[in-house]
Amino acid sequence: MTGKVGVIGLGNMGFHMACNLLKKGSGGVVGFDVAQQALERLRAEGGTTASSPAELAEQCDTVLTMLPNNDHVRTAYLGDEGVLKTLAKGSLCIDSSTIDPIVARALADEVVSKGSTFMDAPVSGGVGGAELGTLTFMVGAKPEEFSRCEPILSLMGKSTVHCGDIGTGQVAKLCNNLVLGISMLGVSEAMNLGSRLGIDRKVLAGIMNTSTARCWSSDTYNPAPGVMEGVPSARDYENGFGSALMLKDLGLVADAAKKIGAPIPMGENAHALYQIMVAQGYGSKDFGIAFKFLGGTDSD
């Protein structure tokens, strides 16, 4: 059993992660979110809640953040009522949000200055993986500290990979999401084209999934309604990975690539398309909404 874990950010991902910590033997979960509804949902599952990150950190020896972006994570740690106001020496802070590796490294310095440990541990596996406890954690941590995160992360995921020093978890995540953002657009284009040209979309997906087009966007998370059950495209693209979050990730990718002069022409095009999707009001819908954005229909 681990000690009490504080979870900050109880949204699509963080709520399920907190539930798995509760169910699978952590020493209790204290949650914090700016949305009251999220706090009520956690209490209904047996968790307790705090009124600020500082109040949460007072009660926990491990803090896990699962927040939308750089600024939210910085505020949670460094704000007037942030974690660092009360964090006890020797605590472990794990940030599983997808943020800029440079921000992760700067936060690590702040946490270390308080005598505690920070790791970046972004995830892949989506909301389904968060719910089932099968996430993959990509961890950036000092080699001698990495083993500290495993007992906690194993309650929420099936695999914990040490990517290298602090920040490299975020590097791995950004590279993964660069491919994911592009592959989702590619699958959406192909499913829409095939459907309009008259092939049954389930048949088309079946062919792609046993052929060279096979990828996660097609065989696990197909964006065309009617192909799969239990995925966002089967529930009007609700409760998935929001297009606004994919746009944010591709923005982080573009910033990082620009700093070192790495060419990302496909990434730039994908970034531009998600920008338009968000501008058209699809930001909170799962990023598989690309299929609808391209004119895809609810059924063949």
Ligand code: NAD
């Ligand atoms: P979400 O928008 O569903 O949830 C974020 C939660 O944080 C919300 O409940 C919101 O109220 C809360 N919040 C916002 N600002 C806050 C603050 N200052 N303090 C406390 N709570 C605050 O987002 P999500 O889908 O759960 O994603 C969280 C992170 O995980 C993001 O960085 C995202 O890129 C990453 N991620 C998401 C998925 C996915 O499939 N949804 C997959 C992998 C990684």
